[in-house]
Amino acid sequence: MSKRILVVEDNPDNRILVTDVLASMKYEVLVAMDGEEGVAVAEASVPDLILMDLSLPKLDGWTAAKKIKTNPTLAHIPIIALTAHAMVGDREKALEAGCDDYVSKPIDLRELSSKLAHFLK
Numbered sequence: 001m002s003k004r005i006l007v008v009e010d011n012p013d014n015r016i017l018v019t020d021v022l023a024s025m026k027y028e029v030l031v032a033m034d035g036e037e038g039v040a041v042a043e044a045s046v047p048d049l050i051l052m053d054l055s056l057p058k059l060d061g062w063t064a065a066k067k068i069k070t071n072p073t074l075a076h077i078p079i080i081a082l083t084a085h086a087m088v089g090d091r092e093k094a095l096e097a098g099c100d101d102y103v104s105k106p107i108d109l110r111e112l113s114s115k116l117a118h119f120l121k
Contacts, residue, residue: 008038035059069098
């Protein structure tokens with residue numbers, strides 16, 4: 001059975017790139033376009049891992065990650081922040097919000113693949 005990964009990404013180009021890469025790696029991919037939808041899809045489907053953009057409409061990724069991590073049914077799900085926020089302190093801010101790891105954009109596919117393997121073993 002393939003692992004299910006929820007991609008929460010509002011940018012269509014990034015979303016297509018990530019979902020295509022994940023599908024080629026034989027993961028089942030779920031998609032949400034904003035933070036609110038990301039939380040709702042996580043609650044409805046309980047994915048194995050979440051890739052969360054941090055700059056999202058309606059509910060930003062930091063807040064969405066906090067909501068997911070404070071829900072006892074979802075708290076175990078690893079969240080990897082995908083973000084163009086690569087300034088000093090941004091990684092720490094993502095981890096404080098409940099993200100388990102951090103990948104900066106543009107995404108290095110080898111780095112992403114390695115992190116997926118680590119969290120989905």
